[in-house]
Amino acid sequence: MSYQEVLTRRNGALFFEDIPLARLAADFGTPLYVYSRRALLERADRMLTAFGDRPHIVAYAIKANMNLAVVRTFVERGCGVDVTSRGELERALAVGADPSKIVYSGVGKRADEIDRALSAEIRMFNVESLEELSIIDQRAKALGKIAPISFRLNPDVDPQTHPYISTGLKTSKFGIPIEYASKAYSQAKSLANIRVVGVDCHIGSQITSLSPFKDALLRIKSAVLQLREEGHAIELIDIGGGLGVEYSGNDNPPSAEEYVDTVLEVVGGFDATLVCEPGRSLTAGAGIFVTRALYRKITEDRRYLVVDGGMNDLLRPALYDAEMRIEVDPHRDGTNENWYVVGPVCESSDCFAKDRSLPPIEPADLLAIRDAGAYGFAMSSFYNGRPLCAEVMVQGDRAEVVRRRQTIEETWGGESIPDWGE
Numbered sequence: 001m002s003y004q005e006v007l008t009r010r011n012g013a014l015f016f017e018d019i020p021l022a023r024l025a026a027d028f029g030t031p032l033y034v035y036s037r038r039a040l041l042e043r044a045d046r047m048l049t050a051f052g053d054r055p056h057i058v059a060y061a062i063k064a065n066m067n068l069a070v071v072r073t074f075v076e077r078g079c080g081v082d083v084t085s086r087g088e089l090e091r092a093l094a095v096g097a098d099p100s101k102i103v104y105s106g107v108g109k110r111a112d113e114i115d116r117a118l119s120a121e122i123r124m125f126n127v128e129s130l131e132e133l134s135i136i137d138q139r140a141k142a143l144g145k146i147a148p149i150s151f152r153l154n155p156d157v158d159p160q161t162h163p164y165i166s167t168g169l170k171t172s173k174f175g176i177p178i179e180y181a182s183k184a185y186s187q188a189k190s191l192a193n194i195r196v197v198g199v200d201c202h203i204g205s206q207i208t209s210l211s212p213f214k215d216a217l218l219r220i221k222s223a224v225l226q227l228r229e230e231g232h233a234i235e236l237i238d239i240g241g242g243l244g245v246e247y248s249g250n251d252n253p254p255s256a257e258e259y260v261d262t263v264l265e266v267v268g269g270f271d272a273t274l275v276c277e278p279g280r281s282l283t284a285g286a287g288i289f290v291t292r293a294l295y296r297k298i299t300e301d302r303r304y305l306v307v308d309g310g311m312n313d314l315l316r317p318a319l320y321d322a323e324m325r326i327e328v329d330p331h332r333d334g335t336n337e338n339w340y341v342v343g344p345v346c347e348s349s350d351c352f353a354k355d356r357s358l359p360p361i362e363p364a365d366l367l368a369i370r371d372a373g374a375y376g377f378a379m380s381s382f383y384n385g386r387p388l389c390a391e392v393m394v395q396g397d398r399a400e401v402v403r404r405r406q407t408i409e410e411t412w413g414g415e416s417i418p419d420w421g422e
């Protein structure tokens, strides 16, 4: 089953849902992120439905796109949220997420963050070290609470993805080695303010085949069997996120249904609630990044197309060499030409596409970078004094600003110049 396209061409003009891209760019300016509410709902529904009547929590990994309107869309549909900071937790709570569907991941939870999560009564902390366990126990004691925990087990599986987003290998900073699970859980059992409720694992992101998931799940399955034998109550099995999306013709990721089927095949037999933490697969394809062509600059060696969006707005190509598809609007007749699509930021890595074949393009034309709904705006910055761009959500022919463009003054908001008395 494939998702309905959010970006289509009608008589040569690009439309996002039922709105011409040119109108979105004119009304809201560029650079701009645009999200399809319909596509977000479709993705959430498919992941939720795939679990059938098995007890489950689809805890949206809010880091992929933390816009309140996006998170709210998922929460309304019944999703929980996977958070990694106090900031993410507050966002989840602000849009009315059910704390019993919130899980807290991450290697570096601070005491104040733990306190807030305890007082909000989240479902579980995914603990990544024994020192963290001990701090959670102390904080729970101080607040008169019992902290529900799982350990993030590192199964030492290669997710076959970019090294920056691989987390399930032995050498990674994440989780505890799966062979220490017994020791860690017995340590947890000995602590008065800790209650063991589950196991957790997350091996990486943008995973485009089922085999790494299967390998990890098989190891998790043996761990659950052993831990249960040792008397630990494993009520929740959290399999993390990581399902990839089709950024280019070369990626061929499993569907949500295939992914969930694999999960059910390996760990579906346990009497436990299955938790997953999808981020990218719920949001990437529901969003685009829109930027306007400024100049063509043709040198002896290269053909540069300079656009008004930069690596500060969309970092993925610069950071991971990510290849993201680009559409040009309007359509002009003629032959394709190759371009280095670059932004205005003063770094050579500020490049969205290298030597990419694109249809004829002229200054002021629009470029839509596909699959930008995940790790797009969320990773943006105001580097080079460039205000954070606007985010718009579309449903049918209705477009609403869900984050207005930052003003230039706001980029220095909070800064001050001390009086040095000189």
Ligand code: LLP
Residues within 6 Å of the ligand: 061, 063, 064, 082, 105, 106, 165, 202, 204, 205, 206, 240, 241, 242, 243, 277, 278, 279, 280, 281, 316, 320, 374, 375, 379
């Ligand atoms: N759970 C945990 C504990 C995670 O660390 C992550 C992602 C997820 C769930 C969600 O994974 P997803 O379903 O989105 O693959 N900025 C990078 C991706 C970083 C992923 C970090 N952790 C990128 O743009 O490719």
